Amino acid sequence: MSSRLIGVGVGPGDPELVTVKGVNALRAAEVVVVPVMAASDGKDGGERGRAEATVLHYVPEEKVVRVVFALNERSDRTRREAAWDAAGERVVRLLADHGSVAFATIGDPNVYSTFTYLAQTIGELVPGVVVETVPGITAMQDLAARSGAVLTEGTEPLTLVPVTAGAAVLKDALNGPGTVVAYKFGRQAREVAEALRESGRIGDAVWGSALGLPEESIRPAAELDGEPLPYLSTLIAPARREGGRGGKL
Numbered sequence: 001m002s003s004r005l006i007g008v009g010v011g012p013g014d015p016e017l018v019t020v021k022g023v024n025a026l027r028a029a030e031v032v033v034v035p036v037m038a039a040s041d042g043k044d045g046g047e048r049g050r051a052e053a054t055v056l057h058y059v060p061e062e063k064v065v066r067v068v069f070a071l072n073e074r075s076d077r078t079r080r081e082a083a084w085d086a087a088g089e090r091v092v093r094l095l096a097d098h099g100s101v102a103f104a105t106i107g108d109p110n111v112y113s114t115f116t117y118l119a120q121t122i123g124e125l126v127p128g129v130v131v132e133t134v135p136g137i138t139a140m141q142d143l144a145a146r147s148g149a150v151l152t153e154g155t156e157p158l159t160l161v162p163v164t165a166g167a168a169v170l171k172d173a174l175n176g177p178g179t180v181v182a183y184k185f186g187r188q189a190r191e192v193a194e195a196l197r198e199s200g201r202i203g204d205a206v207w208g209s210a211l212g213l214p215e216e217s218i219r220p221a222a223e224l225d226g227e228p229l230p231y232l233s234t235l236i237a238p239a240r241r242e243g244g245r246g247g248k249l
Contacts, residue, residue, distance in 0.1 A: 003095040006102045007109030009136015013050045014212025015057040017137045029102035035069040051104040088121030109133040139234040140181045143208040149236045156239045167191035174199035180237045186229035193224035205237040
């Protein structure tokens, strides 16, 4: 039988937002891999991430395997690639031993997920491996639900921007039509606030972090004061809407 690698989206942190299909996939897999941050020496930093914390609501701890990834490494490509290769080799060994491995990722496995790189690596190392994904609730959906911000209406487009790509990308999106969602903007909160003000879109915008967790914070973007925020902060700048109900149909 072919080995199976299953990327399971476990949502932004609230364990109640894992889908039934996601829970079933986690429980059915022989092993559940969770990504963990690398310490300065490249080893497990010991911190429990959101994916792991969510998974432990549904599967026993002895079934969970922590695998180190250089999750936020952008400056040292060699170190990042080495971490991906080492993680891939670890998962290959798990596939050989167990046959079925689930990889838990926050949000959705096909939206800015580490799973993408892992699956590509495994596909090269294990010809014939079956790769599947189980979709998960994204942070923008959770923030929209918790804040009351409507993501799209009628013919409005929706633009998703990782601010790690630079504030200029966000500015271009804000000057366009439709709703703009910004991911991972915490370290550039000042630049994001400036872009919102320059585009005249700060009034209706909202940001949130740690959604569904005890330390959750959901605030109007107008209150951004330039102080750094949690790395995984999410912003929604709703489309400019005029004409009343159904105005964009």
